[in-house]
Amino acid sequence: MRTFEQSTTLKRLPEQFFAKLVKKAQYMKDQGHDVINLGQGNPDLPTPSHIVEALQHASEDPINHKYAPFQGHSYLKEAVAEFYKKEYDVTIDPDKEIAILFGAKAGLVELSQCLLNPGDLALLPDPGYPDYLSGIALADAETAFMPLLEKNNFLPDYSSISSNVLEKAKLMFLNYPNNPTAATATKDFFDETVALAKEYNYCVVHDFAYGAIGLDGEKPQSFLQSEGAKDIGVEIYTLSKTYNMAGWRVAFAVGNPSVIESINLIQDHLYVSLFGAIQHAAAAALTGEQTAVQQLVDTYVVRRDAFVTTLHKIGWDVTAPKGTFFAWLPVPDGYASEEFADMLLEKAHVVVAPGNGFGEKGEGYVRVGLLDSEERLVEAAKRIGELDIFTK
Numbered sequence: 001m002r003t004f005e006q007s008t009t010l011k012r013l014p015e016q017f018f019a020k021l022v023k024k025a026q027y028m029k030d031q032g033h034d035v036i037n038l039g040q041g042n043p044d045l046p047t048p049s050h051i052v053e054a055l056q057h058a059s060e061d062p063i064n065h066k067y068a069p070f071q072g073h074s075y076l077k078e079a080v081a082e083f084y085k086k087e088y089d090v091t092i093d094p095d096k097e098i099a100i101l102f103g104a105k106a107g108l109v110e111l112s113q114c115l116l117n118p119g120d121l122a123l124l125p126d127p128g129y130p131d132y133l134s135g136i137a138l139a140d141a142e143t144a145f146m147p148l149l150e151k152n153n154f155l156p157d158y159s160s161i162s163s164n165v166l167e168k169a170k171l172m173f174l175n176y177p178n179n180p181t182a183a184t185a186t187k188d189f190f191d192e193t194v195a196l197a198k199e200y201n202y203c204v205v206h207d208f209a210y211g212a213i214g215l216d217g218e219k220p221q222s223f224l225q226s227e228g229a230k231d232i233g234v235e236i237y238t239l240s241k242t243y244n245m246a247g248w249r250v251a252f253a254v255g256n257p258s259v260i261e262s263i264n265l266i267q268d269h270l271y272v273s274l275f276g277a278i279q280h281a282a283a284a285a286l287t288g289e290q291t292a293v294q295q296l297v298d299t300y301v302v303r304r305d306a307f308v309t310t311l312h313k314i315g316w317d318v319t320a321p322k323g324t325f326f327a328w329l330p331v332p333d334g335y336a337s338e339e340f341a342d343m344l345l346e347k348a349h350v351v352v353a354p355g356n357g358f359g360e361k362g363e364g365y366v367r368v369g370l371l372d373s374e375e376r377l378v379e380a381a382k383r384i385g386e387l388d389i390f391t392k
């Protein structure tokens, strides 16, 4: 069989760090162990039934068996605008300021290809969601990392970025509530972000994947709530986490019209729009009853409290996460992140994601997803306690 060589563009793509983790976990399962997998970010609960029913009905309508309009149905964009008005009091023009995406991941990767030329510079959070790097690699652009440190509440310290770097930057990625650190952002921070981007003339992409998941009664701030945000950036919102729709692949970008136009342009060449019935169900999710979202957040709070309380009991000094469904836990002295994660898998049969997979500054942490039942999370914490690593 002949092997065809990959293009230089493909060869630039970074290694999928977490593929290794999935393999290791599968190996332990194949050995017959009862593995508790807290290493991934795949919501475990089902999509609310009214959304599933909307899909069922819409899938029977022959109009949805045809190609959908290239840039998505206008009723979905109107639903997005209604959602942003209701949730954040932000006014969006459905025609010019919204692009429908095949999941946030696709949009985040496309954005670098839309806005960066080879050699251009993008500012990225470290630690951060790995797919930002994929888009930058495809665009053959360069990266400068902004460390997210505990002492700064995991927000980048803009005063530590040199003016040379800021002048060269074309794009900045941010994500709050944050994966992997579970930190949240304040309006002051976003105001500062807008002011700096205006001064240095780069585009800000705020990944709002966990926009609905504030755990202490505080509603996470939308970037677009800061005055002038639309002048310099876009926000990416996915239905994956808010409505447990990760498998449905539906998200949208909102904000700066020139960036939205670029996203629509690249997508016109890559795809026709999403299956119409999915667009219909997404509109039903955004404009319908939101009680299921509050119930979901309440579930994560119960899980978080049970898990963190048990970790404290076993002597692991951790801070309770404020947003997302992740916990970002410091590894005990004497361990590297990967070594610690491997040890938990081998000895406790608990999968956690090693922090270094999210960037250099993720070293010293592991990320736990609160994506199993309260009982299983407590069981995982107890199994870790039995290893007697922590002093009680």
Ligand SMILES: Cc1ncc(COP(=O)(O)O)c(C=O)c1O
Binding pocket: 041, 102, 103, 104, 105, 106, 129, 175, 179, 207, 209, 238, 239, 240, 246, 250, 251
């Ligand atoms: C920070 C962040 N952005 C984007 C995504 C991808 O979302 P989607 O399912 O819409 O592709 C995820 C999913 O894990 C995420 O954690």
